[in-house]
Amino acid sequence: MTPPDPSTLPATFSDPQRAWAYRPAQPLRTHPDGPLAGLTFSVKDLYGVPGWPLTGSTRAPVPDPGESVLVRGLLELGAAAVGKTHLHEVALGITGANGYGGTAHPHDPARVPGGSSSGAAVSAALGQVDFALGTDTGGSIRVPAAWCGVAGYKPTKDHPAWSTEGVLPLSWTCDHAGPLARDLGTIVRVHEALGGGAVTAQDWQGVRVGLWLPEGWTDATVRDAVLAYADDLRARGAAVTPVALPEMLDAYSPIVLSEAARVHAEALKQTDPGFLPFTLMSLRSGAELTKAQVQAAHTRRAEYRRLLDDLLAEYDVLLAPAVPTPPPLIGQDEVTLLEGPQMLRRAVLRLTAPFSLLGVPTLALPTLARYVGIQLVGRRGADERLLGLGLGLHPLNRAAPGRSRLRLPGPARPTLRS
Known part of the structure; x- marks a missing residue:
């Protein structure tokens, strides 16, 4: 594959991970003060920024989404x-290939760092920025957050603080905008500044937690990390009960692929x-899916x-794995799970896609297992409650003004189960 065009990066800038699509000589600033003064951020190359190129990390032509709100x-x-x-490439994948x-x-x-917000996660993990803007259509914030050891937040669908206007879409039904950062406090600070509502650390005493850990869908490392998290929540006073949800890719895939084909319809008119x-x-x-097939997928989505x-009327929050295994090798298409071999894309998406398909707020947080993350899933519209529960796990991670350097640890004193 062709390497990044060196004209888009300063000659003195080292980027061995190939995380950066464009870096101007100086950061873009429009206001010297404000509640986020002193913080830097990276922008996933789907967001329209006047004067900056937009490629969607593809060599194909892409539509202009306008300026990102x-x-x-x-x-x-x-x-x-x-x-x-x-x-x-164009956010249609979970590894970072482009x-x-x-x-x-x-x-x-x-x-792999995970995708589709691969460069965003890398920029946050390496401390190159305080937070990174990503997008999440089927796990594209949560998967790279988990595999790179950072925190990620997918808000409720169409949350007014996290506008997708001016973002090149993949699927308008499932697209979300959101941040990644090394500490949850920075994410909370940004959320509050954008008008998302005040967030306070929540105690876990009496919180009803549904543990979604489908049998065989992960490897032993991830299973044990999730069970350790569940044990820690119990130690904090939460009531943790196993729950069941079906695989939802039969609804997710037709909706996303049909809408992505419409976004890129002009490019698809070309042979190559x-x-x-x-x-x-x-x-x-x-593009080949029929209206009936897509409508059937939307019907299943409603179900x-x-x-x-x-389920969320019965439980306050769900706890689930964010990834099925630690990060796989570049080019690896299959992973070995407790159930046996499984294609990587399906293994990942069946854990993350339900919560973007259905638009509920979700946090991805690291665990004590290296490069393995969990998901905390909240009720639709209850973003501040979910973020507060996250802060309740890590109360020292509320970011102080200025550049944050805190890393987000996993839960303390886990007890692994076989």
Whole structure:
């Protein structure tokens, strides 16, 4: 694959992970003060920023989404944009592969960082920025957060603080905008500044937790890390009960692929528009779906939404794995789970896609297991409650003004079960 165009990066800037799509000579600042003054952020290369290129990390032509409302708002609040980060090509994937060489893990160049917000996670994990803007359509914030050891937040769908206007879409049904950072306190600070509502640390005493850990869907490392988290929540006073949810890819995949094909319809008119082979195959398969097939997927989505709403009426929060294994090797298409071999894409998406498909707020947080994360899933619209529960796990991680350097640890004193 062709390496990144060196003209988009300063000559003195080292980027061995190929995380950055564009870095101007100076960060973009529009206001010298404000509640986010002193913080820097990276911008996933799906967000429209006037004067900055937008490629979607593909060699194919992409539509112009206009100016990002979210980026403009962050700049007006005093934050400074450092540049744009690479992603899995047009956000249609979970590893970080793209038309510019692909992005590597921040600490192990042989492994993937996760996607599609791959460069965003790397920029946060390496401390190159205080927080990173990503997007999440099926796990694209949570997967790289888990595999890179940072925190990620996918808000409720269409949350007014986290606008997707001016962001190149993948699927308008499932797209979310959100942040990644090394500490949850920075995420909370940004959320509050954007008008998302005040967040206070929540005690876990009496919290009803549904443990979603489908048998065989992870390897032993992830299973034990999730069970350790559950034990820690019990020690904090939570009531943890196993729950069940079905795989929802039969609704997710037709909706996302059909909508992605409409987004890239002009490029698909060309015989070879410049997409990677897997991306082109996926987009063309989406274009071939019939209206009846897509409508049937939306009908199943409505059924799944009622199922999840009923579950979250019984439980305050769900605890689930964010990834099925630690980060796989670059080029690895299959993983070995407790149930046996499974294709990597399905193994990942069946854990994360339900919560973007159904639009509920979700936090991805690291665990004591290296590069393994969990998900905390809240009720639709209860973002501040969910973030507060996260702060309740890590009360010292509320960010102080200025540049944050705190890392987010996993829960303390885990007891692993076999």
